[in-house]
Amino acid sequence: MKAPLAALLLISLTGPALANDPIGFQTTTIPDTHNIRPLEMAVWYPATSTAQPKLIADNLVFIGVLAVPDAAPTPGKHPVVVLSHGYGGNWGKQAWLASALARQGYIVAAVNHPGTTSQDRSAQAAAQLWQRPKDLSRAIDALLVQPTPFGAVDSGRIAVIGHSLGGWTVMESAGARFDPALFARDCNAHPTLVACTAYREMNPEGTPNGKAQLAADLSDKRVTAVVSLDLGLSRGFTDASLAALPVPALVIAAGEPSADLPAQMESADMAKRLPKTSTQYVEIQDANHFSFMSQCKPGAAALLDADVPGDSIICQDGKGARPRPVIQQQVITLISEFLAR
Numbered sequence: 001m002k003a004p005l006a007a008l009l010l011i012s013l014t015g016p017a018l019a020n021d022p023i024g025f026q027t028t029t030i031p032d033t034h035n036i037r038p039l040e041m042a043v044w045y046p047a048t049s050t051a052q053p054k055l056i057a058d059n060l061v062f063i064g065v066l067a068v069p070d071a072a073p074t075p076g077k078h079p080v081v082v083l084s085h086g087y088g089g090n091w092g093k094q095a096w097l098a099s100a101l102a103r104q105g106y107i108v109a110a111v112n113h114p115g116t117t118s119q120d121r122s123a124q125a126a127a128q129l130w131q132r133p134k135d136l137s138r139a140i141d142a143l144l145v146q147p148t149p150f151g152a153v154d155s156g157r158i159a160v161i162g163h164s165l166g167g168w169t170v171m172e173s174a175g176a177r178f179d180p181a182l183f184a185r186d187c188n189a190h191p192t193l194v195a196c197t198a199y200r201e202m203n204p205e206g207t208p209n210g211k212a213q214l215a216a217d218l219s220d221k222r223v224t225a226v227v228s229l230d231l232g233l234s235r236g237f238t239d240a241s242l243a244a245l246p247v248p249a250l251v252i253a254a255g256e257p258s259a260d261l262p263a264q265m266e267s268a269d270m271a272k273r274l275p276k277t278s279t280q281y282v283e284i285q286d287a288n289h290f291s292f293m294s295q296c297k298p299g300a301a302a303l304l305d306a307d308v309p310g311d312s313i314i315c316q317d318g319k320g321a322r323p324r325p326v327i328q329q330q331v332i333t334l335i336s337e338f339l340a341r
Contacts, residue, residue, distance in 0.1 A: 021046065021047075021074075021103065022047050022048075022049045022051075022053060022067075022068050022071060023044050023045065023046060023047050023053075023067045023068065023071075023099060023102040023103055024044070024045045024046070024047030024049065024067060024068050024069075024070070024071030024072070024073060024102075024150070025042070025043070025044050025045075025056050025067035025068065025069055025070075025071075026042070026043050026045075026069065026070055026149060026150065027040065027041065027042045027043075028040075028041050028043070028142070029041070030111075030138050030139065030142050036131075036134075036138070037114045037125065037131065039111045039112065039114070039135055039138060039139070040091070040111065040112040040119075041091070041109055041110070041111045041112075041139055041142065042056075042091045042092075042098075042109070042110050042111075043107065043108065043109045043110075043143075043150045044067060044095075044098045044099055044101075044102035044107075044108045045073050045074075045078070045102055045106075045107045045108070045150040045151050046073065046074040046078060046102060046103075046105055046106075046107075046151065047067075047068055047071035047072060047073055047074060048071065048072050048073070048074050049068045049071035049072060051068045051071065052068075053066035053067055053068050054066065054067070054068070054069060056069075056092075056095060056099075057091075057092030057093075057095040057294065059092075060297070060300070060303060061296055061297060061300040061303060061304065061315075062092065062093075062293075062294040062295065062296060062297065062300070063294060063295040063296070063297055064092075064095065064294075065095045065096060065098075065099040066099070067099060067102075070149070073149065073150055073151030073152075074151060075151075075152075076151075076152065077151075077152045077153060077154040078105055078106060078107045078151050078152065078153065078154060079105070079106050079107070079153075079154045079157035079158070079159070079339070080106065080107050080108075080109070080140070080143055080153055080154070080157065080158045080159070081098075081101050081106045081107070081108045081109070081158075081159045081160070081161055081339075082108075082109050082110070082111075082136050082139050082140060082158070082159070082160050082161070082170075083097070083098060083108065083109070083110035083111075083160075083161050083162065083166070084110075084111070084113070084132065084135075084136060084160065084161070084162035084163070084165075084166030084167075084169040084170050085110065085112070085113065085117065085162075085163060085164075085165075085166050086162075086163045086164030086165050086166050086167075086293075087116050087164060087165040087198050087202075087232075088116065088117070088118055088121070089116075089117065089118060089163070089164070089166070089293070090112050090117045090118045090119055091110035091111060091112055092294065093163070093293045093294055094110065094161075094163060094292070094293070094294070095110075095294055096294055096295070096328055097161070097328070097331070097332060097335070098110055100332045100336075101332075101335070101336070104336060106339075107143060107150050107151055107153060109139045109142075109143060109150075111135050111136070111138075111139050113131075113132050113135055113169075114131075115127070115128065115202075116132070116165060116202070123203075126201075126202045126203075127202055127203050127204050127206060127207045127210070128204070128207065128213075129202055129204040129214060130204070130213040130214050130216065130218060132165075132166075132168075132169040132172070133169055133170075133172040133173045133218040133219075133220070134218065135169075136160055136169065136170070136173050136220065137173070137220045137222075140158060140220065140222055140223075155222065156224065157224055157225075157339075158222050158223055158224055159223070159224060159225040159226065159227065159339055160173045160174065160220075160223050160225075160226050160227070161226075161227040161228075161229070161335065162227075162228060162229065162231065163229040163230065163231075163292045163293070164229070164230060164231060164232055164289065164292075165198065165231075165232060165233065166229075166231075167228035167229055167230065167231020167232065167234070167267075168228075168231055168232060168233040168234065170226050170227070170228060171226060171228055171231065171234070171237065171249075171270075172218045172219065173218065173219060173220045173223050173226070174219065174223050174226035174245060174246075174247050174249065175219040175223075175241060175244070175245050175246050175247065176219075176237045176238075176241050176242055176245060177215065177217065177237065177238050177240075177241035178214050178215060178233070178236045178237060178238075179215060179236055179237075179238050180204075180205060180210075180211045180214050180215060180236065181211075182235075182236055182238065183199070183233070183235060183236030186235045186236065187199070187200075190235075190265070192259070192260055193232075193235075193260055193261070193265065194232060194260040194261050195232035195233045195234075195235065195261070195266070197260075198232065198233075199233065223247055224247055225247055225248050225249075225250075225338070225339060226245075226247055226248075226249050226250070227249070227250040227251075227252070227335055227338065227339075228249070228250075228251050228252065228267065228270075229252050229292045229331070230252065230253055230254045230261070230263070230266075230267060230287075230289050230292060231251075231266060231267060231270070232261060232266060234266050234267070234269065234270040235265065235266070235269065235270075237270065237273070239273055242270065242273040242274050243273060243274070243275065244275075245274055245275060245278075245279075247278070248278040248279070248280075248338070248341075249271075249274055249278065249279045249280070250279075250280045250282070250334065250335065250338040251267050251268075251270060251271040251274070251279065251280070251281045251282070252267070252281075252282050252283075252284065252331060252334060252335075253266070253267035253268060253281070253282070253283045253284070254283075254284060254287040254288045254289050254291060254292075254318070255283045255284050255285035255286065255287060255318070256285070256286065256287060256288035256289075256317070256318035256319065256321075258288065258289065261289055263283055267281070267283070268281065268283065280338060282334055284327060284330060284331070285318070286317065286318040286319075286320065286321035286322055286327065287317060287318055287321070287327050288316065288317055288318045288321075290313065290314045290315070290316065290317070291317045291318070291321070291324055291327050291328070292328075292331065293314060295324050295325060295328075296314070296315035296324075300312075300315055301315040301316075
């Protein structure tokens with residue numbers, strides 16, 4: 001990566017944090033109760049602080065975002081956004097979005113889903129796919145127990161946003177219902193889709209009552225809006241549940257052609273089955289599936305390929321694409337305007 005572009009990436013991510021009001025950041029663990037797995041949760045929130053912000057979710061590969069650890073929250077009630085990461089991701093992969101929304105007044109929580117996070121690839125936990133929407137409900141529970149160190153919550157404004165498998169997760173939370181038999185038939189017809197590959201790898205149907213657990217109603221009636229970012233597994237959602245989705249939906253897709261995650265067979269197909277009056281569909285032509293993840297640092301692609309050849313793909317966007325910060329600013333604007341409505 002050329003130096004001027006690297007400088008642009010750093011300025012675009014660190015500039016707003018210094019120019020606007022500070023945001024706070026904390027991590028916590030939602031405890032294991034009633035034999036339910038413990039959850040690591042990160043929270044960004046509007047804050048009152050004169051302390052120097054620090055980089056969050058910054059590492060050898062990804063550029064972090066600025067926030068003030070353990071800052072005091074600003075007074076008043078705030079709307080909530082809960083984020084769900086993709087398969088093999090973690091709460092840091094959408095830190096760019098979390099910090100941007102926190103600066104706009106949202107309390108933003110993100111959890112690590114056990115089994116499908118980079119920090120926990122337990123096959124047993126991954127197979128419990130139905131736990132993912134429940135993880136989001138537990139995060140909402142934790143935020144609603146007042147007082148919290150993150151500030152007061154406007155319980156009438158709770159949105160869920162997810163990327164990739166996280167997109168499937170938030171649609172379940174919003175009211176979509178999954179039919180394992182329907183999905184199996186579709187995967188027989190389209191076996192190379194990455195959603196089918198990931199589903200087979202997680203193997204939720206190999207667990208006791210797996211099909212019944214997946215087909216159950218996993219919705220959370222407190223959710224008032226949903227945003228999916230280039231989701232997968234949507235072809236297993238029933239037409240009836242999508243047509244009756246009770247909350248507004250923003251469906252954003254990567255427009256870069258993809259053989260294993262084509263927008264027309266996932267995001268666009270799902271959007272057509274959702275209520276027309278409360279659904280917005282946007283396809284970003286120069287984005288690919290990884291454009292919704294954090295910015296890579298200069299030299300990160302080489303580091304990734306040295307570890308696992310081919311992994312540098314996560315640092316790439318569409319052919320002839322705008323810089324990733326520009327694509328992500330478009331995503332932030334779309335989500336901000338949608339949630340404001």
